[in-house]
Amino acid sequence: MRISLRLILIASVAACAPIVPEMLPVIPTVEAPAPAAPGTPAPAPSPVPAPPAPVVVDQAGFDGWKQGFLTRHGGARRADYERELAGLTPDASVIRLDRNQPEFSRPAGAYVQSAASATRIAQGRARTDRVPWEVVQRFGVPTEILVSIWGNESAFGAVQGDYDVIRSLATLAWDGRRRDWAEGELKNALDIVVDGRRDRAGLKGSWAGAMGQTQFMPDAYLRLGVDQSGDGKVDIWGSDADALASAANLLARAGWKPGQTWGYEVILPAGFNYAEAEGPRHTWREWSRRGVTLARDGAPNAAEALEEAVILLPQGARGPAFLALPNHFVIRRYNNSVSYALAIGLTADGIAGRPGLVATWPDDAPLSxxxxxxxxxxxxxxxxxxxxxxxxxxxxxxxxxxxxxxxxxxxxxxxxxxxxxxxxxxxxx
Known part of the structure; x- marks a missing residue:
């Protein structure tokens, strides 16, 4: 049991995508094809996905990129950066993982059910007293949200990732899919070491460069890290209080609305225009007028009812539907994935003792x-x-x-x- 649980925890950290400093475009996630007419032959099963193509490591190309990076970003610190990058080689495993992030390749239901499992919820409930009350009071972010992020990002600090953050970010920058972002984060990571905030050996994290118990990217660490313990340093690796306060600060600065939840499961009326999913924003009064109801009856509270909200269909017309309030999109400042934000929200609901979903997730195949x-x-x-x-x-x-x-x-x-x-x-x- 111990071994299998640890493998699950390692997989969850390996899936962590970077914390993004600015909100990226937010749009839909999923669909399922309409049922076939009676008598229509069943579609042929999708072929078994081929194994991923091997990543070719071009050391000469990497070294060329590195010189370009030093020219673009080194400035007065070029010698310091060059010292930290000396002898570095790209990590092929980072590129493979970047191309297969489960938030974007697995069906939403498979991802959410794994991340918001009964085990994770029970573990979260047992740790709510680890969130300093002064953090909740200061930043206005509920305990259950912070515990949910803590559990989903690092299994409550148990599995933080052991990748060399500088090597990971250099690899992502060289690979080029997100070069500008990765080079900016690499510069921040180098500054953390050069400024003595964290020694190089201790600058460990996920394959994507996310660090510590709440998996902060270097930029977020420098801008939003909080020394909650008062020992003169921001230790998101070893201090629960620092990690949780830093996460609360990120969410508060991103616009978290105290007294409001992230969203609700809803039932859509017959004839609903699915093209409006993750499109127009309306108040609850307007969605209600269009026939949308909460899955468990009732209505949003007074403050939530005034907010403009979006309908989410993370796994299409056959899956659960959600009314996403502003706090859902604040969670996506942590990781801009519908699946991720739903997993955090649903885990938090479970920790707070709220009932689970009414609808069931379709069992769709993953995409190769x-x-x-x-x-x-x-x-x-x-x-x-x-x-x-x-x-x-x-x-x-x-x-x-x-x-x-x-x-x-x-x-x-x-x-x-x-x-x-x-x-x-x-x-x-």
Whole structure:
């Protein structure tokens, strides 16, 4: 039991994506194809995904990138940066993990049910007293949200990642998918070491460069880290109080609204226009007028009812639907993934003793990297530009898919299933 649980915890930290300093475009996540007409043959099963292509490590190319980085960002600290980067080699495992983040490759239900498990919720309840009350009072972020983030990011500090943060960020920058972001974070990580805030050997984290018990990126650590323990340093690795206060500060600065929850499960009326999912924002009065009801009856509280909210369909028309309030999008300042934010919110609900979901998650197959890249390339060739072909089904891909669905008379909820990916690839030739 101990071994299997640790493997689960390691997987959860390996899945951690970076904390983003600014809100990225927020759009939909998922869909399921409409039921086939009676008598229609069942679709052929999706092929077993091929193993990921090996990552070729080009040391000469990496060294060339490194010199370019030092020229662009070194400035007066070039010699210090050069010393810390000396002898560095790229880490192929970082590139493989970056191309297969489970928040973006697994169906939302599979991700959420794993992250917001009964075990995680029970562990969280047992740790609510570890959140300093003065942190909750100062920042206005509920204990259950902070504990949920703590548990999902590092299994309550037990598994923080043992990657060399500087090497990981240098690898991501060299690989180039998110070069500007990675170079900025690498510079921040180097500054942490050069300024003596943390020694190089102790600067460990996830494959994506996220650090400590609440998995802060270097930029967030420098801007938002809090010395809650009062010992003169921000120790998000060894101090529960510092880690939790830093997370609360991030959420508060991102606009957390005290006295409001993150969202509610809802029931959509017959004939609902699914193209509006993750689109227009309306107050509860307007959504209610359109026939939307809370899954467990009742209504949002008075403050929540005045907020403009978005309908989420994280796994399409067949899956649960949610009314996302502003605090949902604040959580996405931590990790801009619908699945991640739902996992944090639902785990927090469980810790606070609120009932679980009414609807069930569809058992959809995960998308292989070939399917994700192929679908992006196919949509672009068909005239629905995804703004890049990188294998990450994000906001631009979902928006492009929704446009294709509308143009072809499909259910327009922007959800890419394995079957739909295969269909798009065939259509594009």
């Amino acid at each position: 990297r070939d399917q994700r890249i192929g679908a992006q390339a196919a949509l672009t060739r068909l005239g629905f530009d995804t703004q890049g072909v990188d294998g990450v089904v994000g906001a631009n891909t979902r928006a492009a898919l929704r446009r294709w669905q509308i143009a072809n008379g499909r259910l327009a909820d922007g959800y890419l299933t394995a079957d739909l990916a295969d269909e798009l690839i065939r259509l594009a030739g």
